[in-house]
Amino acid sequence: MSGKGMFQKAAIIGVGLIGSSLAHAMRAAGAAKTIVGFDLDPDVRRRAARCGAVDAVPESLDEAVRGAGLIVVSTPVGAMAGVLADVAAKADEGALVIDVGSVKGAVVEAAARLGARVAIVPCHPVAGTEQSGPEAGFATLFQHRWSIITPLAREDEAYRAAVEKAAALWRAVGSQVEIMDHQHHDLALAITSHLPHLIAFTLVGAADDLESVAEAEIVKYSAGGFRDFTRIAASDPVMWRDVFLGNKAAVLEVLGRFTEELALLQRAIRWGDAETLERVFRRGRELRRAIVAAGQEKDVPNFGRD
Amino acid sequence: MSGKGMFQKAAIIGVGLIGSSLAHAMRAAGAAKTIVGFDLDPDVRRRAARCGAVDAVPESLDEAVRGAGLIVVSTPVGAMAGVLADVAAKADEGALVIDVGSVKGAVVEAAARLGARVAIVPCHPVAGTEQSGPEAGFATLFQHRWSIITPLAREDEAYRAAVEKAAALWRAVGSQVEIMDHQHHDLALAITSHLPHLIAFTLVGAADDLESVAEAEIVKYSAGGFRDFTRIAASDPVMWRDVFLGNKAAVLEVLGRFTEELALLQRAIRWGDAETLERVFRRGRELRRAIVAAGQEKDVPNFGRD
Numbered sequence: 236m237s238g239k240g241m242f243q244k245a246a247i248i249g250v251g252l253i254g255s256s257l258a259h260a261m262r263a264a265g266a267a268k269t270i271v272g273f274d275l276d277p278d279v280r281r282r283a284a285r286c287g288a289v290d291a292v293p294e295s296l297d298e299a300v301r302g303a304g305l306i307v308v309s310t311p312v313g314a315m316a317g318v319l320a321d322v323a324a325k326a327d328e329g330a331l332v333i334d335v336g337s338v339k340g341a342v343v344e345a346a347a348r349l350g351a352r353v354a355i356v357p358c359h360p361v362a363g364t365e366q367s368g369p370e371a372g373f374a375t376l377f378q379h380r381w382s383i384i385t386p387l388a389r390e391d392e393a394y395r396a397a398v399e400k401a402a403a404l405w406r407a408v409g410s411q412v413e414i415m416d417h418q419h420h421d422l423a424l425a426i427t428s429h430l431p432h433l434i435a436f437t438l439v440g441a442a443d444d445l446e447s448v449a450e451a452e453i454v455k456y457s458a459g460g461f462r463d464f465t466r467i468a469a470s471d472p473v474m475w476r477d478v479f480l481g482n483k484a485a486v487l488e489v490l491g492r493f494t495e496e497l498a499l500l501q502r503a504i505r506w507g508d509a510e511t512l513e514r515v516f517r518r519g520r521e522l523r524r525a526i527v528a529a530g531q532e533k534d535v536p537n538f539g540r541d
Numbered sequence: 542m543s544g545k546g547m548f549q550k551a552a553i554i555g556v557g558l559i560g561s562s563l564a565h566a567m568r569a570a571g572a573a574k575t576i577v578g579f580d581l582d583p584d585v586r587r588r589a590a591r592c593g594a595v596d597a598v599p600e601s602l603d604e605a606v607r608g609a610g611l612i613v614v615s616t617p618v619g620a621m622a623g624v625l626a627d628v629a630a631k632a633d634e635g636a637l638v639i640d641v642g643s644v645k646g647a648v649v650e651a652a653a654r655l656g657a658r659v660a661i662v663p664c665h666p667v668a669g670t671e672q673s674g675p676e677a678g679f680a681t682l683f684q685h686r687w688s689i690i691t692p693l694a695r696e697d698e699a700y701r702a703a704v705e706k707a708a709a710l711w712r713a714v715g716s717q718v719e720i721m722d723h724q725h726h727d728l729a730l731a732i733t734s735h736l737p738h739l740i741a742f743t744l745v746g747a748a749d750d751l752e753s754v755a756e757a758e759i760v761k762y763s764a765g766g767f768r769d770f771t772r773i774a775a776s777d778p779v780m781w782r783d784v785f786l787g788n789k790a791a792v793l794e795v796l797g798r799f800t801e802e803l804a805l806l807q808r809a810i811r812w813g814d815a816e817t818l819e820r821v822f823r824r825g826r827e828l829r830r831a832i833v834a835a836g837q838e839k840d841v842p843n844f845g846r847d
Binding site for chain 1: 738845
C-alpha cells in the first residue's frame with residue numbers, strides 16, 4: 236500500500252470529482268511531492284485553487300505537464316482523445332499517463348495511435364458519488380473499491396513497468412486492482428454502472444412527463460423507492476452523455492437483456508403469474524447479500540440514512 | 542403530535558417490518574396501553590414475542606382482536622381481503638380497523654363489502670426498509686414520512702370520526718397525513734414506489750442472466766451504480782408480488798411511460814444524439830434537489846455510506 240515518493244510532480248488534467256479525489260488521496264499517501272491541476276474551464280481552475288484540491292493551478296496544459304512523472308487525464312470521456320494527444324505531445328518523454336474514464340474501448344483506440352513517447356495506461360477506478368466539481372473530491376473515495384486497468388497492446392519492458400506503476404498507484408490510494416481487456420471492461424461496466432445510470436435517468440424522465448401526478452407528490456412519496464434512483468440520476472450530465480456515446484455497443488447489448496427481462500415481468504403482471512414474479516424477486520436478496528459480504532455496501536437498512 | 546392514551550388495546554395482525562414498527566412507534570408515543578400481535582406463521586409469532594415487538598402474542602386472531610379499539614392489518618396485500626373479513630366479523634363493534642397496504646384499490650373494494658360493524662380506514666404509510674420480519678421494526682420509521690388515507694365511500698359521522706382518529710394516529714408516530722381517493726393513490730405510488738421496485742428487480746434479473754459477466758464481477762464493480770438498485774431489490778418478494786398483482790392497471794400504465802422514455806434514450810444512444818441525452822440527464826439533479834429540500838433524503842453524497 237505504501238506509495239511514498241512515487242512521483243516528484245503529478246499533473247491532474249480535469250479537476251472534477253475523480254481528479255480532485257485522486258489528488259487528495261495521493262497527497263494523503265505521500266505519492267507525489269507536488270500535485271498541479273489544469274482544467275479548460277477557468278472557473279474550475281479558480282475553484283480548484285481555492286479549495287486546495289491541488290497545490291498549484293498553472294494557466295496552460297503545457298506548463299501543467301512539464302516535468303510531471305505522472306499525468307492523470309480525468310476529463311469527460313468525450314474529451315479524452317484530444318487531451319491525450321495533447322499530453323502525449325507535450326509531456327516529458329517516458330512519463331506515465333493514466334486516464335480514469337468509465338469507458339475504455341474509445342480510450343485504448345485513441346491511445347494506440349499516439350506512439351510510445353509516453354506510457355499511456357488506461358484505468359478506471361470504479362468509485363464515485365453523484366456530486367461533481369473540484370470541491371466534491373475526498374481522499375478516501377477509492378478505498379475498498381476496484382480499479383481496473385486495460386493495458387494497450389504494447390509488449391515492451393518499459394510499458395510493462397508503467398502498468399505496474401499505475402497498479403501500485405491505485406493500491407497506494409486504497410484500491411484493489413484488476414487487469415482485463417477493454418472489451419470485457421466495457422461490457423462488465425455496461426451492466427454494473429452504465430445501465431443502472433441509464434435506467435435511473437429514464438425513471439426520472441418518465442416521472443417528469445406524467446401529467447396526472449404532480450412533481451410535489453413525487454417528491455413527497457419518494458421514500459417509497461423513487462428517491463434511491465435520484466441519487467445516480469443526479470450525476471454529471473456531460474460525463475454520462477459521453478459514457479453512453481462512447482460505449483454504445485455494450486450499452487445497447489445489456490439494454491436488450493434488460494428490456495427482455497422487463498417484458499417477462501410485464502407479461503407476468505398482466506396475466507397474474509404470481510410464481511414468475513416471486514421467482515425473479517427472490518434473486519435480489521442473494522445478490523445484495525453477496526455485495527454486502529464483499530465490502531461493497533454497508534449492512535444497514537435504507538443505506539443507514541434513517 | 543400527542544397520541545397519549547388513544548387506545549386501551551391495539552392488535553397488530555401480521556407482525557412484519559411495518560406492523561412491528563408501528564407497534565414500537567405507538568409504544569414510544571404512548572398511544573396504546575397494550576399492544577398484541579398475531580401472525581398466521583407460528584415462527585413469526587415466536588419471533589415477535591421474543592424480540593419484544595409487541596406485549597403479547599395470542600394464539601388466535603379472535604383472541605387478538607377481542608377488546609381492541611384499534612386493529613392494524615399489516616399482512617401482504619394479497620391476504621388483506623380475507624383478513625379484513627375475519628377482523629370485521631370478530632372485532633368489537635365500532636373498532637377502528639386500519640390497513641397499511643401499498644395498494645389501496647383492492648383494499649377499498651374488499652372493505653366496502655364488509656358493512657359498517659367496524660370502521661375500516663385504508664391507510665398507506667409511505668415508509669419502509671429493504672428488511673422484513675418482526676425484528677426489522679423500529680419506532681422512528683414513520684417520522685418525516687407521509688401517510689396516505691384513502692377513505693371508503695361512507696358519509697356517516699362515526700366513519701368521519703374514525704378517519705380523523707386514524708390521521709391522529711399517524712401524526713402521533715411522526716407522519717404527515719394526506720387524504721386522497723384510492724385511484725389517485727394507486728397511480729402516484731405506481732410511479733414513486735412500484736415501478737422503481739419493478740425496475741430494480743428487473744435489473745438484478747438481467748444481470749443474473751448475463752452469461753458473459755460473472756456474478757463475482759457484478760459484485761466487485763457494483764459501486765459503479767448497481768449496488769443502489771440491490772437495496773430495494775432485496776425487499777420482501779411476497780409483499781412485492783402482491784403489490785404488482787394488486788395494482789396491475791396503474792403499474793402497466795406507468796411502465797408504458799417508462800418504456801417509451803427508455804426507447805427515446807436507446808434511440809439517442811444508437812444515433813449519437815448528444816443533445817437529447819444531456820437534456821434528459823439534466824432533469825435528475827433538479828428532482829434530487831427538490832427531494833432533499835423536502836426532507837425526504839439526506840444531503841450527503843453516496844447516501845452517506847462512504
